[in-house]
Amino acid sequence: MEKFNIVMLGAPGSGKGTQAKILAEKFNLAHISTGDLFRKQISSGSPLGLEAKSYIDRGALCPDSLTINMLHDFLTKLPDVKGHIFDGVPRTVQQAQMLDGVGFPTVLPLHLVLNLNVDADEISRRLLKRAEIEGRSDDTPEIIEKRIQNYFAQTKPLEDYYEKKGILRQINGMGTVEGIFEELCKVVSAEMK
Ligand code: AP5
Ligand code: MG
Secondary structure (H helix, E strand, O other): OOOEEEEEEEOOOOOHHHHHHHHHHHHOOEEEEHHHHHHHHHHHOOHHHHHHHHHHOOOOOOOHHHHHHHHHHHHHHOOOOOEEEEEOOOOOHHHHHHHOOOOOOOOOOOOEEEEEEOOHHHHHHHHHHHHHHHOOOOOOHHHHHHHHHHHHHHHOHHHHHHHHHOOEEEEEOOOOHHHHHHHHHHHHHHHHO
16 A cells, blocks of 8 residues: 655744654654654764754754655664654755655655644744753754744745645644644545545
């Protein structure tokens, strides 16, 4: 059976990780966050982690090839799954093309791209609050600002890329986690049938 593949798109702090985790549980899909994979590499002190850290700590995106190679490596080790929810990848048009089979050994047909829309004030509020609780090294006001700038410059163009493919769905990312989840579930259920 063909796997069902979803991409969570949206600005830093838009709720990609929060929603991907619960959607993955509900629909029995593998949640894959390249941000989490990089953070694991950093805590293990691997050369890949060391390289990634130099980008992450200044709010820049890691190079496409580094990201896609790490993702491919991770995917080949996954047990057989019904599908994937990609959280934070692809993040550039080049990464999207790679997932579409250009320079990527496996073609990953994507079925749905869920774009979470959250306004700038709410993004800052959420990330500064998380900074107090979790202390993620890239959640400082200066680095958050850089991440948002890079999102607009490098990731937002993906909306157009996936709109043209007819798989983009705009989701209101403001409101409660439960309310947004309910909306996402409706959209996913309708497509998975
Ligand atoms: P990554 O880890 O992907 O970070 P990000 O995209 O900047 O986004 P966040 O994880 O901060 O936000 P999110 O949208 O997941 O929201 P969350 O659910 O956590 O990437 C980090 C770095 O790694 C990048 O800057 C880059 O350097 C590198 N990287 C990763 N992938 C890459 C790639 N593909 N290519 C190149 N480089 C890459 O929510 C945020 C907070 O808000 C949480 O505290 C949460 O509890 C809270 N929250 C969530 N929903 C709600 C709600 N509805 N109401 C109130 N609070 C909420
Ligand atoms: Mg995240």
